[in-house]
Amino acid sequence: xxxxxxxxxxxxxxxxxxxxxxxxxxxxxxxxxxxxxxxxxxxxxxxxxxxxxxxxxxxxxxxxxxxxxxxxxxxxxxxxxxxxxxxxxxxxxxxxxxxxxxxxxxxxxxxxxxxxxxxxxxxxxxxxxxxxxxxxxxxxxxxxxxxxxxxxxxxxxxxxxxxxxxxxxxxxxxxxxxxxxxxxxxxxxxxxxxxxxxxxxxxxxxxxxxxxxxxxxxxxxxxxxxxxxxxxxxxxxxxxxxxxxxxxxxxxxxxxxxxxxxxxxxxxxxxxxxxxxxxxxxxxxxxxxxxxxxxxxxxxxxxxxxxxxxxxxxxxxxxxxxxxxxxxxxxxxxxxxxxxxxxxxxxxxxxxxxxxxxxxxxxxxx
Numbered sequence: 001x002x003x004x005x006x007x008x009x010x011x012x013x014x015x016x017x018x019x020x021x022x023x024x025x026x027x028x029x030x031x032x033x034x035x036x037x038x039x040x041x042x043x044x045x046x047x048x049x050x051x052x053x054x055x056x057x058x059x060x061x062x063x064x065x066x067x068x069x070x071x072x073x074x075x076x077x078x079x080x081x082x083x084x085x086x087x088x089x090x091x092x093x094x095x096x097x098x099x100x101x102x103x104x105x106x107x108x109x110x111x112x113x114x115x116x117x118x119x120x121x122x123x124x125x126x127x128x129x130x131x132x133x134x135x136x137x138x139x140x141x142x143x144x145x146x147x148x149x150x151x152x153x154x155x156x157x158x159x160x161x162x163x164x165x166x167x168x169x170x171x172x173x174x175x176x177x178x179x180x181x182x183x184x185x186x187x188x189x190x191x192x193x194x195x196x197x198x199x200x201x202x203x204x205x206x207x208x209x210x211x212x213x214x215x216x217x218x219x220x221x222x223x224x225x226x227x228x229x230x231x232x233x234x235x236x237x238x239x240x241x242x243x244x245x246x247x248x249x250x251x252x253x254x255x256x257x258x259x260x261x262x263x264x265x266x267x268x269x270x271x272x273x274x275x276x277x278x279x280x281x282x283x284x285x286x287x288x289x290x291x292x293x294x295x296x297x298x299x300x301x302x303x304x305x306x307x308x309x310x311x312x313x314x315x316x317x318x319x320x321x322x323x324x325x326x327x328x329x330x331x332x333x334x335x336x337x338x339x340x341x342x343x344x345x346x347x348x349x350x351x352x353x354x355x356x357x358x359x360x361x362x363x364x365x366x
Contacts, residue, residue, distance in 0.1 A: 047095050050330045054088040057333030060340065075146055075166045076274050080336065082170050083139040087329040090132025094199075097125045101198045116193050122200035123184060126191025129201050130181035134222055136329070138173045140278075140285055141226040144233035147278055151237045151271055180218060189215040195319075205299040205314055213300050220296040223289060230282045237275055273340070280335045288328035291321035 058081060065077040101117055117125070146166070150157040184191050184202070189211035191200045204216045295318060 046330065047091070050091050051088065053330055053333040053337070054084050054091065057336040058084050058088070060336055073274065074163060075161050076143060076150075076278075078163065078166050079139055079143045079146060079170070080277075083136050083143070084333055084336070086132060086135040086139065087332055090128065090135075091329055094125070094128050094132060097121075097128065098199050101125075116197065117200065122193055123191045126200040126202065127181040127185060129199065130219060131177045134177035134180065134219065134226075135173060136332070137223045137226040137285065137289065138177065139170070140281060141229040141233070142169055142173065143278055144230040144237075144282065147271075147274055148233040148237045151240045151275070176222075180215065180222070183211075183215060204296045205303060208300075208303050213303055216296055217300045220293045220300070223293040224297065227282075227286055227289060227293075230278075231286065234275070234279050234282050238279065241271060241275060277335050277339050280339060281332060284331045284335070285328060288325045288331070292318075292325045295321050 061077055061081045061084065065074065065081065104117075116122075146157075146161055149161060183189055189202060189209070192203050193199075194201050202216045202219065203212050208216075299314070
Protein backbone atom coordinates (compact mmCIF):
# COMPACT_ATOMS: atom_id res chain seq x y z
CA UNK A 1 0.00 0.00 0.00
CA UNK A 2 1.20 3.44 -0.81
CA UNK A 3 0.57 6.23 1.64
CA UNK A 4 1.37 9.54 0.00
CA UNK A 5 1.04 12.85 1.79
CA UNK A 6 0.33 16.34 0.66
CA UNK A 7 0.74 19.33 2.88
CA UNK A 8 -2.91 19.38 3.93
CA UNK A 9 -3.98 15.75 4.12
CA UNK A 10 -2.68 12.23 3.52
CA UNK A 11 -3.31 10.67 0.14
CA UNK A 12 -3.60 6.91 0.48
CA UNK A 13 -2.69 5.26 -2.78
CA UNK A 14 -4.05 1.74 -2.89
CA UNK A 15 -2.23 -0.77 -5.03
CA UNK A 16 -5.23 -1.25 -7.19
CA UNK A 17 -6.50 2.28 -7.64
CA UNK A 18 -5.51 5.84 -8.06
CA UNK A 19 -6.96 9.28 -7.67
CA UNK A 20 -7.68 10.38 -11.23
CA UNK A 21 -7.82 14.07 -11.90
CA UNK A 22 -7.58 16.34 -14.87
CA UNK A 23 -5.18 15.64 -17.68
CA UNK A 24 -3.29 18.91 -17.22
CA UNK A 25 -2.46 19.80 -13.66
CA UNK A 26 -2.77 23.45 -12.95
CA UNK A 27 -0.66 25.46 -10.59
CA UNK A 28 -3.56 25.77 -8.19
CA UNK A 29 -3.97 22.00 -7.90
CA UNK A 30 -0.30 21.21 -7.43
CA UNK A 31 1.16 24.14 -5.57
CA UNK A 32 -0.34 23.28 -2.16
CA UNK A 33 1.70 20.10 -2.10
CA UNK A 34 4.86 22.18 -2.19
CA UNK A 35 4.18 24.35 0.81
CA UNK A 36 5.48 21.93 3.41
CA UNK A 37 7.60 18.81 2.93
CA UNK A 38 5.52 15.64 3.16
CA UNK A 39 5.70 13.30 6.14
CA UNK A 40 6.53 9.63 5.78
CA UNK A 41 5.83 8.17 9.25
CA UNK A 42 2.28 7.02 8.61
CA UNK A 43 3.23 5.93 5.10
CA UNK A 44 5.94 3.58 6.34
CA UNK A 45 3.68 2.29 9.12
CA UNK A 46 0.80 1.35 6.83
CA UNK A 47 3.07 -0.16 4.18
CA UNK A 48 4.79 -2.29 6.81
CA UNK A 49 1.47 -3.28 8.36
CA UNK A 50 0.02 -4.27 5.01
CA UNK A 51 3.04 -6.33 4.03
CA UNK A 52 3.26 -8.17 7.36
CA UNK A 53 -0.48 -8.79 7.40
CA UNK A 54 -0.47 -10.35 3.95
CA UNK A 55 2.57 -12.49 4.72
CA UNK A 56 1.00 -13.74 7.97
CA UNK A 57 -2.27 -14.59 6.26
CA UNK A 58 -0.43 -16.37 3.45
CA UNK A 59 1.43 -18.48 6.00
CA UNK A 60 -1.88 -19.45 7.65
CA UNK A 61 -3.43 -20.36 4.30
CA UNK A 62 -0.36 -22.36 3.26
CA UNK A 63 -0.62 -24.40 6.47
CA UNK A 64 -4.34 -24.96 5.90
CA UNK A 65 -3.77 -25.96 2.26
CA UNK A 66 -1.30 -28.62 3.40
CA UNK A 67 -3.96 -30.10 5.71
CA UNK A 68 -6.87 -29.90 3.27
CA UNK A 69 -5.02 -30.59 0.01
CA UNK A 70 -7.37 -33.42 -0.96
CA UNK A 71 -10.56 -32.01 0.52
CA UNK A 72 -13.35 -29.74 -0.62
CA UNK A 73 -11.66 -26.74 1.00
CA UNK A 74 -8.59 -26.93 -1.26
CA UNK A 75 -10.07 -24.90 -4.20
CA UNK A 76 -11.18 -22.15 -1.83
CA UNK A 77 -7.76 -22.01 -0.18
CA UNK A 78 -6.04 -21.84 -3.57
CA UNK A 79 -8.23 -18.92 -4.63
CA UNK A 80 -7.75 -17.16 -1.29
CA UNK A 81 -3.97 -17.57 -1.53
CA UNK A 82 -4.03 -16.13 -5.05
CA UNK A 83 -6.04 -13.14 -3.82
CA UNK A 84 -3.56 -12.44 -1.02
CA UNK A 85 -0.61 -12.89 -3.39
CA UNK A 86 -2.08 -10.31 -5.77
CA UNK A 87 -2.67 -8.00 -2.80
CA UNK A 88 0.90 -8.43 -1.62
CA UNK A 89 2.46 -8.03 -5.07
CA UNK A 90 0.43 -4.93 -5.85
CA UNK A 91 1.17 -3.56 -2.40
CA UNK A 92 4.93 -3.87 -2.85
CA UNK A 93 5.27 -3.04 -6.56
CA UNK A 94 3.02 -0.01 -6.74
CA UNK A 95 4.31 1.10 -3.34
CA UNK A 96 7.86 1.17 -4.68
CA UNK A 97 6.78 3.03 -7.83
CA UNK A 98 4.81 5.62 -5.86
CA UNK A 99 7.59 6.06 -3.32
CA UNK A 100 10.05 6.81 -6.13
CA UNK A 101 7.80 9.59 -7.45
CA UNK A 102 7.16 10.89 -3.96
CA UNK A 103 10.86 11.09 -3.14
CA UNK A 104 11.36 12.97 -6.40
CA UNK A 105 8.79 15.55 -5.29
CA UNK A 106 10.56 15.91 -1.94
CA UNK A 107 13.88 16.39 -3.74
CA UNK A 108 12.42 19.23 -5.79
CA UNK A 109 10.46 20.67 -2.87
CA UNK A 110 10.06 24.42 -3.06
CA UNK A 111 10.96 24.71 -6.73
CA UNK A 112 8.60 26.36 -9.13
CA UNK A 113 8.91 23.61 -11.77
CA UNK A 114 7.05 20.37 -11.10
CA UNK A 115 8.65 17.45 -12.89
CA UNK A 116 6.29 14.86 -14.35
CA UNK A 117 7.35 11.20 -14.44
CA UNK A 118 8.72 9.87 -17.74
CA UNK A 119 6.08 8.54 -20.09
CA UNK A 120 7.38 4.96 -19.98
CA UNK A 121 7.46 5.04 -16.17
CA UNK A 122 3.93 6.42 -16.01
CA UNK A 123 2.61 3.73 -18.36
CA UNK A 124 4.20 1.01 -16.26
CA UNK A 125 2.76 2.51 -13.09
CA UNK A 126 -0.72 2.84 -14.57
CA UNK A 127 -0.67 -0.71 -15.91
CA UNK A 128 0.22 -2.02 -12.45
CA UNK A 129 -2.61 -0.01 -10.94
CA UNK A 130 -5.20 -1.45 -13.32
CA UNK A 131 -3.89 -5.02 -13.16
CA UNK A 132 -3.62 -5.23 -9.38
CA UNK A 133 -6.97 -3.49 -9.06
CA UNK A 134 -8.96 -5.96 -11.14
CA UNK A 135 -7.33 -9.21 -10.02
CA UNK A 136 -8.50 -9.19 -6.36
CA UNK A 137 -12.01 -8.10 -7.31
CA UNK A 138 -12.45 -10.86 -9.90
CA UNK A 139 -10.80 -13.46 -7.65
CA UNK A 140 -13.25 -12.55 -4.89
CA UNK A 141 -16.19 -13.12 -7.22
CA UNK A 142 -14.84 -16.52 -8.31
CA UNK A 143 -14.38 -17.49 -4.65
CA UNK A 144 -18.02 -16.60 -3.98
CA UNK A 145 -19.24 -18.63 -6.96
CA UNK A 146 -17.10 -21.61 -5.93
CA UNK A 147 -18.56 -21.59 -2.41
CA UNK A 148 -22.08 -21.16 -3.76
CA UNK A 149 -21.71 -24.26 -5.93
CA UNK A 150 -20.05 -26.18 -3.09
CA UNK A 151 -22.89 -25.43 -0.66
CA UNK A 152 -25.91 -25.66 -2.97
CA UNK A 153 -24.65 -28.43 -5.29
CA UNK A 154 -22.03 -30.47 -3.40
CA UNK A 155 -22.07 -33.42 -5.81
CA UNK A 156 -21.60 -31.15 -8.81
CA UNK A 157 -18.85 -29.30 -6.96
CA UNK A 158 -16.89 -32.49 -6.27
CA UNK A 159 -16.85 -33.43 -9.97
CA UNK A 160 -16.62 -30.04 -11.69
CA UNK A 161 -14.55 -27.85 -9.34
CA UNK A 162 -11.05 -29.30 -9.42
CA UNK A 163 -7.66 -27.83 -8.64
CA UNK A 164 -6.72 -27.87 -12.33
CA UNK A 165 -9.83 -25.89 -13.27
CA UNK A 166 -9.29 -23.43 -10.44
CA UNK A 167 -5.78 -22.81 -11.72
CA UNK A 168 -7.20 -22.27 -15.20
CA UNK A 169 -9.72 -19.77 -13.79
CA UNK A 170 -6.91 -17.88 -12.04
CA UNK A 171 -4.96 -17.79 -15.31
CA UNK A 172 -8.00 -16.44 -17.19
CA UNK A 173 -8.52 -13.73 -14.56
CA UNK A 174 -4.89 -12.68 -14.74
CA UNK A 175 -5.03 -12.67 -18.55
CA UNK A 176 -8.17 -10.52 -18.59
CA UNK A 177 -6.70 -7.99 -16.17
CA UNK A 178 -3.39 -7.97 -18.04
CA UNK A 179 -5.12 -7.43 -21.39
CA UNK A 180 -7.03 -4.40 -20.12
CA UNK A 181 -3.96 -3.00 -18.35
CA UNK A 182 -1.77 -3.53 -21.41
CA UNK A 183 -3.96 -1.78 -23.98
CA UNK A 184 -2.53 1.71 -23.22
CA UNK A 185 0.93 0.23 -23.72
CA UNK A 186 -0.20 -0.52 -27.28
CA UNK A 187 -1.36 3.10 -27.71
CA UNK A 188 -5.02 2.24 -27.09
CA UNK A 189 -5.78 4.87 -24.49
CA UNK A 190 -3.14 6.36 -22.24
CA UNK A 191 -1.94 6.57 -18.65
CA UNK A 192 -1.34 10.06 -17.32
CA UNK A 193 0.03 11.57 -14.07
CA UNK A 194 -2.71 12.11 -11.54
CA UNK A 195 -3.13 14.63 -8.73
CA UNK A 196 -0.95 15.34 -6.82
CA UNK A 197 1.56 13.90 -9.29
CA UNK A 198 2.61 10.81 -7.35
CA UNK A 199 0.89 8.10 -9.43
CA UNK A 200 -0.49 7.43 -12.88
CA UNK A 201 -3.84 6.10 -14.03
CA UNK A 202 -6.42 6.31 -16.79
CA UNK A 203 -7.99 9.78 -17.03
CA UNK A 204 -11.63 9.53 -16.01
CA UNK A 205 -12.95 13.05 -16.57
CA UNK A 206 -12.10 16.23 -18.34
CA UNK A 207 -11.15 16.12 -22.01
CA UNK A 208 -11.15 12.37 -22.65
CA UNK A 209 -10.55 10.42 -25.80
CA UNK A 210 -12.90 7.63 -26.78
CA UNK A 211 -10.28 5.02 -25.89
CA UNK A 212 -9.63 6.55 -22.45
CA UNK A 213 -13.33 6.71 -21.64
CA UNK A 214 -13.88 3.14 -22.86
CA UNK A 215 -11.01 1.76 -20.77
CA UNK A 216 -12.15 3.60 -17.63
CA UNK A 217 -15.69 2.37 -18.24
CA UNK A 218 -14.45 -1.21 -18.66
CA UNK A 219 -12.41 -0.97 -15.46
CA UNK A 220 -15.31 0.28 -13.35
CA UNK A 221 -17.82 -2.09 -14.96
CA UNK A 222 -15.68 -5.17 -14.34
CA UNK A 223 -15.18 -4.12 -10.74
CA UNK A 224 -18.87 -3.45 -10.09
CA UNK A 225 -19.95 -6.69 -11.80
CA UNK A 226 -17.44 -8.65 -9.69
CA UNK A 227 -18.78 -7.13 -6.48
CA UNK A 228 -22.38 -7.81 -7.57
CA UNK A 229 -21.63 -11.46 -8.34
CA UNK A 230 -19.96 -11.85 -4.95
CA UNK A 231 -22.93 -10.38 -3.08
CA UNK A 232 -25.49 -12.52 -4.95
CA UNK A 233 -23.49 -15.74 -4.57
CA UNK A 234 -22.88 -15.16 -0.87
CA UNK A 235 -26.55 -14.39 -0.29
CA UNK A 236 -27.60 -17.68 -1.89
CA UNK A 237 -24.95 -19.61 0.06
CA UNK A 238 -25.94 -17.99 3.35
CA UNK A 239 -29.61 -18.79 2.84
CA UNK A 240 -28.72 -22.42 2.07
CA UNK A 241 -26.65 -22.72 5.25
CA UNK A 242 -29.44 -21.21 7.35
CA UNK A 243 -31.92 -23.63 5.84
CA UNK A 244 -29.63 -26.56 6.64
CA UNK A 245 -29.22 -25.34 10.21
CA UNK A 246 -32.98 -25.17 10.73
CA UNK A 247 -33.27 -28.76 9.50
CA UNK A 248 -30.57 -29.94 11.91
CA UNK A 249 -32.07 -28.32 14.99
CA UNK A 250 -33.82 -31.51 16.02
CA UNK A 251 -30.66 -33.60 15.86
CA UNK A 252 -29.36 -34.40 19.36
CA UNK A 253 -25.72 -34.61 20.39
CA UNK A 254 -25.92 -38.42 20.78
CA UNK A 255 -26.92 -38.82 17.13
CA UNK A 256 -24.33 -36.28 16.04
CA UNK A 257 -21.54 -38.45 17.53
CA UNK A 258 -22.22 -41.19 14.99
CA UNK A 259 -19.79 -41.43 12.13
CA UNK A 260 -22.13 -40.29 9.37
CA UNK A 261 -23.53 -37.38 11.34
CA UNK A 262 -20.12 -36.15 12.46
CA UNK A 263 -18.79 -36.25 8.92
CA UNK A 264 -21.75 -34.18 7.68
CA UNK A 265 -21.39 -31.71 10.55
CA UNK A 266 -17.65 -31.52 9.96
CA UNK A 267 -18.18 -30.57 6.34
CA UNK A 268 -20.80 -28.03 7.38
CA UNK A 269 -18.37 -26.51 9.90
CA UNK A 270 -15.92 -26.04 7.03
CA UNK A 271 -18.64 -24.36 5.02
CA UNK A 272 -19.46 -22.02 7.90
CA UNK A 273 -15.81 -21.08 8.34
CA UNK A 274 -15.26 -20.37 4.65
CA UNK A 275 -18.57 -18.54 4.29
CA UNK A 276 -17.80 -16.36 7.31
CA UNK A 277 -14.45 -15.38 5.83
CA UNK A 278 -15.88 -14.81 2.37
CA UNK A 279 -18.83 -12.78 3.63
CA UNK A 280 -16.55 -10.44 5.59
CA UNK A 281 -14.21 -10.07 2.60
CA UNK A 282 -17.17 -9.20 0.38
CA UNK A 283 -18.48 -6.61 2.83
CA UNK A 284 -15.02 -5.04 3.17
CA UNK A 285 -14.53 -4.97 -0.61
CA UNK A 286 -17.95 -3.41 -1.20
CA UNK A 287 -17.41 -0.72 1.41
CA UNK A 288 -13.88 0.08 0.25
CA UNK A 289 -14.27 -0.22 -3.51
CA UNK A 290 -17.82 0.87 -4.32
CA UNK A 291 -17.29 4.67 -3.94
CA UNK A 292 -14.25 4.66 -6.21
CA UNK A 293 -15.74 2.41 -8.89
CA UNK A 294 -19.11 4.17 -8.89
CA UNK A 295 -17.44 7.58 -9.08
CA UNK A 296 -15.41 6.52 -12.12
CA UNK A 297 -18.57 5.17 -13.74
CA UNK A 298 -20.50 8.39 -13.07
CA UNK A 299 -17.61 10.55 -14.33
CA UNK A 300 -17.40 8.65 -17.62
CA UNK A 301 -21.18 8.76 -18.09
CA UNK A 302 -21.18 12.51 -17.51
CA UNK A 303 -18.38 12.84 -20.05
CA UNK A 304 -20.50 11.06 -22.66
CA UNK A 305 -23.41 13.34 -21.74
CA UNK A 306 -21.20 16.40 -22.18
CA UNK A 307 -21.52 17.57 -18.55
CA UNK A 308 -18.44 19.41 -17.22
CA UNK A 309 -17.43 19.36 -13.56
CA UNK A 310 -15.16 21.41 -11.31
CA UNK A 311 -11.67 19.93 -11.09
CA UNK A 312 -11.16 20.85 -7.44
CA UNK A 313 -14.43 19.23 -6.39
CA UNK A 314 -13.65 16.10 -8.36
CA UNK A 315 -10.20 15.80 -6.83
CA UNK A 316 -11.54 16.03 -3.28
CA UNK A 317 -14.24 13.41 -3.85
CA UNK A 318 -11.83 11.05 -5.56
CA UNK A 319 -9.31 11.40 -2.76
CA UNK A 320 -11.98 10.59 -0.18
CA UNK A 321 -12.91 7.48 -2.13
CA UNK A 322 -9.23 6.66 -2.53
CA UNK A 323 -8.52 6.82 1.20
CA UNK A 324 -11.38 4.40 1.82
CA UNK A 325 -10.32 1.98 -0.90
CA UNK A 326 -6.69 2.03 0.23
CA UNK A 327 -7.51 -0.03 3.32
CA UNK A 328 -8.91 -2.96 1.39
CA UNK A 329 -5.65 -4.90 1.02
CA UNK A 330 -4.79 -4.28 4.68
CA UNK A 331 -8.13 -5.56 5.97
CA UNK A 332 -8.32 -8.61 3.67
CA UNK A 333 -5.51 -10.61 5.32
CA UNK A 334 -6.89 -9.91 8.79
CA UNK A 335 -10.03 -11.78 7.81
CA UNK A 336 -8.00 -14.98 7.49
CA UNK A 337 -5.93 -14.17 10.56
CA UNK A 338 -8.88 -13.52 12.89
CA UNK A 339 -11.73 -15.61 11.43
CA UNK A 340 -10.10 -19.02 11.67
CA UNK A 341 -11.74 -22.14 13.06
CA UNK A 342 -10.06 -21.71 16.46
CA UNK A 343 -11.28 -18.13 16.77
CA UNK A 344 -14.78 -19.10 15.64
CA UNK A 345 -14.86 -21.88 18.28
CA UNK A 346 -14.02 -19.35 20.97
CA UNK A 347 -16.80 -17.09 19.74
CA UNK A 348 -19.19 -20.06 19.77
CA UNK A 349 -18.04 -20.88 23.30
CA UNK A 350 -18.93 -17.36 24.42
CA UNK A 351 -22.32 -17.47 22.70
CA UNK A 352 -23.29 -21.11 23.37
CA UNK A 353 -21.16 -22.67 26.13
CA UNK A 354 -23.24 -25.87 26.16
CA UNK A 355 -22.11 -26.71 22.61
CA UNK A 356 -18.36 -26.53 23.19
CA UNK A 357 -17.81 -30.27 23.46
CA UNK A 358 -19.70 -30.91 20.25
CA UNK A 359 -17.69 -28.32 18.35
CA UNK A 360 -14.38 -29.62 19.68
CA UNK A 361 -15.20 -33.21 18.75
CA UNK A 362 -15.87 -32.11 15.19
CA UNK A 363 -12.57 -30.25 15.05
CA UNK A 364 -10.57 -33.22 16.36
CA UNK A 365 -12.08 -35.60 13.84
CA UNK A 366 -11.55 -33.07 11.07
